[in-house]
Amino acid sequence: MSKRMIILVIMLILLFTIALQGCSNKKEVVTRSTFMLNTKLDISVWIEDKNRGVEIIQECFKRISEIEEKMSVNIENSEVNKINDHTQKEFISVSKDTSEVLNASLKYAKLSNGAFDPTIGKLVELWGIGKENFRVPKKAEIDEVLRYVDYQLLINNGENKFKLAKDHMRIDLGGIAKGYAGDEVYKIIKKNSVEGAIINLGGNIIALGTKIDGSNWRIGIQDPFEPTGTHIGVVEASDKAIVSSGNYERFSIVNEKRYHHIIDPKTGYPSENGIISATIIANYSMDADALSTAVYVLGVEKGLELIENMENVESIIITKDYKVYLSSGIKGAFEIKNNKFQIVNQD
Template sequence: MRRKRHIGLVIFLALIFTTTGCIKRQDSKGAKLPKGSEPISRTEFLMDTVMTIKLYDKTDEKILDKVFSRLEEIESRMSVTLKDSDVSKINDNAGIKPITVSEDTYFVIKEAKHYAEISNGAYDPTIGPLVDLWNIVSGEKEREFIPSDKEIEEKKALVNYKNLELLDNNQIFLKEKNMKINLGGIVKGYAADEVKRILTENGANTAIIDLGGNVFAHGEKLDGSSWNIGIQNPFEFTGNYLGIIQVKDKSIVTSGDYERFFEYKGKRYHHILDAKTGYPSENEITGVSIISSKSIDGDALSTTLFVLGLDRGMELVNSLESVEAIFVTKDKSVYLTENLKGKFTLKDGNTSFTIKEY
């Protein structure tokens, strides 16, 4: 059964969303709808997050039925918590035997390994043992303990994308017992791309896809202008934005240390783990947003660049096509890749941040 939850969203589409992140029931400026038509949206809770699709040009509930049916299918195959999913079967048979999976699960794991390879493990889909050990969830404030160095070293020894084998006939094999893949850093991106595909195939060309904060601004506004999407301010509560990015038909994915974290002895421990250290990533970065043509790229890269840091992150993103990035550092500096200059502007009155040349 589908579970539905209607809550505020973490995107700020100009004149659709208020600055608190809640939906404001009006259309974006200049986005004139066909006579007698109103936008429609649906919100459901899937993949452990809130997902909302809003259609502007072709307002057909049957399209939304197809979209959410596909999202449920992806969750059923790639969830790490559902015992009959492809991912759970792979993990349960680590070090034992290869598992035949669906074509889409195989594709996502293949893409995940690709990003592990080009980042030299900064992104690693076999990070599951460390994710389980830390178990950092939304809503936590403080803890009385953290994992010991010994526990971290034991779990870290299981994390190695090179021991993830992609075999013929859609077979996946984890070579060592107790290894575990976790696709949490990439599967929402794939899901957003699938939503976009379904919308396009059904003639819906103007939409906002929001999968737990992974946003795809599908097409352009009805008047042909760009969408204005807010980038979260990593120093404030969810719902406060740093600035606006203007896009047409692009994915916007952000990773930050403000999303899920707890404090222990006055120090913040966030959910973006560094596979090399076994601890939450520590560098100058507090938030990274990726603007890309494919959301699967943005999802994997937002985590990757956060872990790599500013210099190595800039080097990697500049080597890729159809991908741009916004880096926010702990000293409140903002760095943009070249093609974003002039497309991103700080929020009016936001004088504490500075856009700097890299």
């Protein structure tokens, strides 16, 4: 064999080896789903090793289960229920997880002037929206229960110990715990050097990193008038949480009237101020979770005012007359796909 032929063979072998390495290092999507936190959870990671991807997702689900065990009001011995069951008595010690979420709840309750309130538990129980025991309470019943809704009576002694200062009060972290779980999942996936993932915890979305081609993720914003998966528009995101609260998520219908699960802590009734969907885009899922509820309850004007006073937080508000209100930082980055909707404050 001539010297030229030998060089050619070596080059072909090298090219073939490189091609094989390229194939073996190709990233593929690994997706797993489960049901926790009273909703369907989907986690997708783009990774070279499929088995490793499955292990990472299972670690995420285990972490979510730990959080649910501590914070769910549907679990008898959860840390939250221990506080609920010892109202006006001694302080109850809780884990760092529960303490962090309770303190964040108090922070956002104060920022929103009570539009978000973690002590809304008795109202949630009274209405039972989306459950078999749902009924429309009488005004006298609502007025009675409102006596036990006041975030200022959730006391923290500064040492991961909490108590409720009035008997019969009840904490419900349904408007924020899922967000905290999302942030914890993000941490797990990030520490495993995954460069691209989509975390979907019942509509609480976290877009981690970028797509394989390096471009940002394109996240659809739910059309509140249409079935799940129908979008009014798209927002690009990388390492952001996108959380929506809407009257389409969980509701009951009586005499053709829709009663949704987002209850105004001040009136005791499902919030009615023209908003039917409030989406928050933020660095952290827990922040976006609490703020989506707060903005929904506050209404367009006060909701936008709250968001404009916060750094690295944006909002997309949809009203029942098909109008869309954007916070200043998202203008130009949100693309309408359905001409039924109109952005009214684009300038």
